[in-house]
Structure formats: C-alpha cells, structure tokens
Amino acid sequence: MITTTLRVAYAGSLRVDGSALTPAALAALPVARIERMLLPVGKESMALAELFTVTRQDDPRNSGAPAALVIEGDARRFDRIGAGSAEGTILVHGGVGDYVGFRMSGGSIDIDGDAGDFCASGMRAGRLTVHGSVGHFAAAALPGDMEGMSGGALTVHRHAGSRLADRMRRGLVLVGGDAGDFAASRLVAGTVGVAGTVGRHPAYGMRRGTVLLLRAPSRLAPTFTEGGVGFDVFWRLLTRSLTHELAPFAALQTNHVALPRRLTGDLAVDGRGEILLPR
Amino acid sequence: MMINDIPIDDTFAEAFPMKATRLLITAHTSNWALHAAHSLTGFATSVIGCGCEAGIEQALSAAQTPDGRPGVSVLLFAMSGKELAKQIERRVGQCVLTCPSTAVFDGIDPATTSAAAVSDTASLGRGLRFFGDGWQISKVMDLGAAAGSGREKRYWRVPVMDGEFVCEETATTVKAVGGGNLILLARDADAALTAAEAAVAAMRRVPNVIMPFPGGVVRSGSKVGSKYKSASASTNDAFCPTLVGLSPRTQLDAGTGCVLEIVIDGLSDADVGHAMAAGIGAATAGGKASGLTRVSAGNYGGKLGPYHFHLRELAARLATQGS
Numbered sequence: 001m002i003t004t005t006l007r008v009a010y011a012g013s014l015r016v017d018g019s020a021l022t023p024a025a026l027a028a029l030p031v032a033r034i035e036r037m038l039l040p041v042g043k044e045s046m047a048l049a050e051l052f053t054v055t056r057q058d059d060p061r062n063s064g065a066p067a068a069l070v071i072e073g074d075a076r077r078f079d080r081i082g083a084g085s086a087e088g089t090i091l092v093h094g095g096v097g098d099y100v101g102f103r104m105s106g107g108s109i110d111i112d113g114d115a116g117d118f119c120a121s122g123m124r125a126g127r128l129t130v131h132g133s134v135g136h137f138a139a140a141a142l143p144g145d146m147e148g149m150s151g152g153a154l155t156v157h158r159h160a161g162s163r164l165a166d167r168m169r170r171g172l173v174l175v176g177g178d179a180g181d182f183a184a185s186r187l188v189a190g191t192v193g194v195a196g197t198v199g200r201h202p203a204y205g206m207r208r209g210t211v212l213l214l215r216a217p218s219r220l221a222p223t224f225t226e227g228g229v230g231f232d233v234f235w236r237l238l239t240r241s242l243t244h245e246l247a248p249f250a251a252l253q254t255n256h257v258a259l260p261r262r263l264t265g266d267l268a269v270d271g272r273g274e275i276l277l278p279r
Numbered sequence: 280m281m282i283n284d285i286p287i288d289d290t291f292a293e294a295f296p297m298k299a300t301r302l303l304i305t306a307h308t309s310n311w312a313l314h315a316a317h318s319l320t321g322f323a324t325s326v327i328g329c330g331c332e333a334g335i336e337q338a339l340s341a342a343q344t345p346d347g348r349p350g351v352s353v354l355l356f357a358m359s360g361k362e363l364a365k366q367i368e369r370r371v372g373q374c375v376l377t378c379p380s381t382a383v384f385d386g387i388d389p390a391t392t393s394a395a396a397v398s399d400t401a402s403l404g405r406g407l408r409f410f411g412d413g414w415q416i417s418k419v420m421d422l423g424a425a426a427g428s429g430r431e432k433r434y435w436r437v438p439v440m441d442g443e444f445v446c447e448e449t450a451t452t453v454k455a456v457g458g459g460n461l462i463l464l465a466r467d468a469d470a471a472l473t474a475a476e477a478a479v480a481a482m483r484r485v486p487n488v489i490m491p492f493p494g495g496v497v498r499s500g501s502k503v504g505s506k507y508k509s510a511s512a513s514t515n516d517a518f519c520p521t522l523v524g525l526s527p528r529t530q531l532d533a534g535t536g537c538v539l540e541i542v543i544d545g546l547s548d549a550d551v552g553h554a555m556a557a558g559i560g561a562a563t564a565g566g567k568a569s570g571l572t573r574v575s576a577g578n579y580g581g582k583l584g585p586y587h588f589h590l591r592e593l594a595a596r597l598a599t600q601g602s
Contacts, residue, residue, distance in 0.1 A: 106429070125429060127425065127426070152426075153425070153426035170419060171419075171426075172426040189417075190419075191418070191420075208416060210418065229442065230441060230442020230443055231436070231442060231443050232442065233305075233346050233348075233382045233442075233443060233445040234418065234434075234436050234443060234445055236346040236347050236348070237345065237346055237418075237420060237422060237434060237445065238418070238420065240345070240346075240347065240422050241420035241421055241422050241426070244424060244425035244426075245425060245426065272414070272416055274416075
C-alpha cells in the first residue's frame with residue numbers, strides 16, 4: 001500500500017483548490033512529480049512543494065490495498081480535498097476547507113477536525129467521517145443542482161450548519177450534535193439522523209426519505225401529519241443498519257428503543273417522507 | 280455391498296442443473312412464519328406440473344434473521360431462471376404478502392451461506408411494490424456493516440392492513456442441482472414408510488437441501504416418456520409391486536411389497552451427496568429386521584443430467600465416517 005503524506009506548510013490567507021489531492025492520483029506519481037504539481041491558489045497557482053512537505057511510504061506487505069493520503073496540519077484553507085475521489089483512503093489530522101468529498105464516488109475520508117461548507121455535497125458513494133463539525137449545506141446540492149448527496153454515508157460527530165442534506169437523493173447522513181435551520185430541507189430520499197437539536201423548519205419541503213430526530217423539535221410545520229404505527233419491521237431494520245454508526249444511533253438497537261412516533265409529510269409537496277421522533 | 284445386511288445397489292442417482300434461491304420469511308411469531316412458508320411451498324413437488332420445487336429448509340431463530348424476528352428459510356428450484364423468477368413473484372405475492380405480520384428477505388449470501396455459484400437475481404419487492412398503489416416507499420440500507428461499504432440493499436415497504444409488508448427488492452438466484460434420489464425397497468408399507476421417514480428426518484438436518492414431495496417422500500416415481508403421446512412422464516413400472524409379474528422391466532422380487540422414493544434438490548452437488556449419504560445411513564440403521572430389503576436409485580443411463588451420485592460411493596463414505 002502506498003501512503004502519501006502531505007504536511008501543511010502554507011500559512012497564507014488565499015484559498016487553495018485541493019481537488020487534485022486524491023489518494024489514487026498521488027500514488028501513481030513519484031514524489032518529485034508530486035512536488036512539482038501546481039495547485040490553484042487564489043487567482044494564481046503554486047507548486048505543491050511550497051504548500052506541503054511531501055513524504056511517501058510503501059508497504060509491500062499490503063500491496064493490494066488501496067492507496068492512502070494523509071494530510072497533517074491545519075488544512076482549513078484547502079478546499080475540495082477528495083473531490084471526485086473514487087477509491088483509497090484520505091486521513092486528515094486537522095481541519096479542512098469547503099467542498100471536502102465533493103462528488104466523491106468511493107473510498108473513505110476521515111477528518112479529525114472540522115470541515116467547511118458543502119461537505120460531501122453531491123457525494124455518490126463511499127464514506128466521509130468528520131470528527132468535528134461541518135459548515136452549511138453538508139450533503140446538499142449546489143445552487144442550481146437538482147440533487148445533493150446521492151449515495152454513501154456522511155457522519156458528523158459534532159454539529160452541522162444550516163441546510164443539512166438539502167435536496168439529498170440517497171444515502172445516510174448522521175449528526176451526533178445539533179443541526180442548523182432547514183435541516184433535511186427539500187429531501188428527495190435517503191436517511192438523515194440528528195442526535196441533538198435541530199433549528200427552525202426541519203424537513204421543510206421533504207418529498208420522501210426518513211428524518212430521524214433523537215430530540216423532538218420545538219415546532220414542526222403543520223404540513224406534517226400522523227404516520228400511524230405498524231412499521232415495526234422497518235424500525236428493526238433501520239436500527240440494525242445503524243449499529244456500526246455513531247453511539248446515539250447505534251444505541252437504538254442495543255437499548256431496544258421503542259417504536260418512535262412517526263409523522264409523514266411534507267404534504268405541501270409529495271408527502272411520502274417521514275419524521276421519526278422519540279416517544 | 281451391504282450396510283447392516285441391506286443390499287446397496289450398484290447404481291447411481293442422476294441429477295440435473297436447476298436454478299434456485301433461498302428466501303427468509305420472518306413474522307411476529309414462528310407460527311405465522313410457518314404458515315406463510317407452508318403456503319409458499321405448497322403445490323411445489325415437481326417441476327413437471329408445478330413450475331417449481333420448493334420446501335422448508337429450516338426454522339430460524341430471531342438471531343438468525345435480518346429483522347430479529349423468528350423465521351423460516353425456504354428453498355425454491357426451477358428449470359430456468361426465468362421460470363424461477365415467475366414462481367418467486369407469484370408465490371411470495373400470494374402466500375407471503377397475504378400472511379399477517381410477515382416480511383421476506385433474500386437468503387443467499389454468496390460469501391457465507393452457500394457454496395453454490397451465483398447465477399442472477401430475481402425480482403422480489405421490485406414487482407410486489409406496485410401492490411402499494413403509489414403509497415409504497417423504499418429504503419437502501421446495509422444491515423451487516425457501516426454504511427458506505429457499497430453493499431447496501433434496497434428494501435420495499437408496502438402499506439397493508441396490519442402495518443407494512445417489508446421485502447427485499449431482489450432475491451439472488453444460484454446454479455443448483457435437482458433430482459438427486461434414493462429408492463427404498465421394503466417388505467411392506469410399514470417398513471417402507473418407517474425407513475423413508477427416518478431418511479427424511481436425517482436429510483432435513485443437512486443444510487442447503489429440500490425434499491419437495493409430501494413428507495419428503497414420493498410413491499409415484501416416474502420414468503421419462505409414456506405410451507401416450509401427451510404424457511412426458513409415466514409410472515416407473517420397474518418398481519411397481521403389482522407389476523412384478525407383468526412388466527418386462529421389473530426390478531423387484533416377490534419379497535418386495537412397497538417401494539418409496541426420496542427426491543433431493545440442493546444448492547450444490549456436494550449438498551445433495553451429503554443428504555443422500557445421510558439418508559442411506561438413517562434408512563439402513565434398523566438393519567434387515569426393519570423390513571427394508573434394498574436401497575436403489577433412479578437414473579436414465581446418464582443421458583438426463585451431469586450429476587451422478589453412485590450409491591456405493593456414498594455408502595463407503597458412511598462407512599469411513601463410522602470408523
């Protein structure tokens with residue numbers, strides 16, 4: 001397995017486009033070539049060697065394993081890390097900028113710190129874990145796009161900003177802390193779980209999909225109606241599917257949490273979505 | 280060759296390729312899962328007239344099922360993937376969807392539960408969902424690992440009068456083996472039934488196989504063809520006790536008063552072989568005093584199928600296991 005490690009050396013204030021930083025792309029290049037790669041910085045570009053210190057490890061015992069990319073240091077000025085990534089592992093020991101995992105289609109990204117806006121936007125497959133918080137529009141669609149996240153899993157251990165999973169189409173989004181206003185707005189399908197509180201207008205305009213709120217919101221739109229009972233089998237499957245996820249959600253099965261209250265809506269649109277609330 | 284003084288014929292059972300699937304039916308109680316399974320596997324004794332051969336493989340505890348409820352696993356076999364798909368949809372639609380509290384899942388996990396070669400997938404919830412008349416909803420989940428592994432499956436939730444009918448979107452079909460058989464010859468009906476029941480009980484403990492006939496046993500063993508043009512199969516006159524003095528093909532003597540056959544379908548030829556060996560062992564356990572006079576098998580001279588289960592090889596395997 002080839003592991004490329006980039007230690008952040010850039011301390012400037014301009015945004016850096018890191019979309020070229022995918023594990024597979026870097027593993028295919030010798031270190032000297034990586035160091036000469038040009039990354040867009042503001043309106044200019046800079047050689048990667050001016051932005052990072054590059055090291056390389058090759059573990060022949062795991063020659064078949066997908067490539068890995070490790071980013072060490074404060075990478076919050078770096079946007080689009082792992083964008084379009086289809087395989088391999090990205091580990092970030094620190095925070096990252098906006099659009100991390102943008103339209104990624106496989107592999108995994110694990111971030112120790114926080115991530116900026118549009119984290120996992122347009123994500124199609126794979127797994128993105130943020131141990132800190134994420135900004136606004138996580139797993140959401142870009143302005144003008146029809147769909148946000150369309151597959152894979154985004155797990156946020158702390159908090160999420162507003163418009164979480166806006167127009168999300170498929171996949172799983174779990175937030176261990178709080179979510180901002182308009183969480184799961186215009187949800188097309190998929191599953192969104194929030195363990196903490198949600199801001200105003202949760203699930204606004206949701207068409208289908210499941211919003212699992214472990215704390216009941218202070219107010220829900222009147223366009224949601226009672227969803228009845230009798231969905232025990234689905235609840236069993238859903239809680240089982242979450243047993244490998246964040247602790248508040250994994251505990252749903254181990255604690256044999258009772259069938260939640262179910263509301264369906266948003267009747268202003270398709271109305272086949274559901275909000276599951278603790279009883 | 281003899282086992283417990285009972286002759287084992289120097290012949291072989293001839294089996295042929297089939298397509299198969301395993302469905303896991305769960306319900307609020309094991310009783311309701313059994314109701315659905317019995318209904319689904321009813322009228323599924325032979326592909327000749329039923330479209331498929333099906334049977335209950337085993338009861339499942341809550342820990343063995345995807346939704347943590349008690350259940351039953353059933354196996355269905357057909358001559359083609361297309362026919363199997365048709366039978367699955369029709370039988371699940373009429374017998375499981377209709378049965379209170381049930382859910383149904385794909386039971387073939389190529390990684391862990393079967394050595395059978397994966398063939399294709401057949402529609403399960405993909406077609407049945409339309410019963411929901413637009414109220415149905417689906418959910419993609421991975422029950423075995425963290426999400427994002429790429430192994431997620433789609434489940435359909437169809438509103439019904441007791442809540443929701445949940446079923447997986449597709450069932451995996453595998454290349455399988457049908458038509459393994461044992462023919463038990465006995466002094467009379469009592470002896471034949473006792474030996475057959477013991478054999479079936481032993482075979483039911485073998486995974487990945489079913490014995491599709493009533494009680495696992497068939498008395499109307501057939502040969503290919505008939506004197507009548509419209510019949511593709513007819514009675515196996517070589518083993519009919521009333522034709523012992525009439526049929527030129529008879530293989531019976533005057534001391535044989537009853538013959539019963541056990542047909543075995545399995546997910547692989549190894550599974551069928553294991554079941555046949557278990558059946559031979561159990562049927563012959565009572566020795567000559569039990570009234571069992573011979574163990575034989577049906578074949579068509581090797582022209583019907585590529586899987587040949589030689590009785591003496593299976594019996595020798597028994598002897599090896601016993602020693």
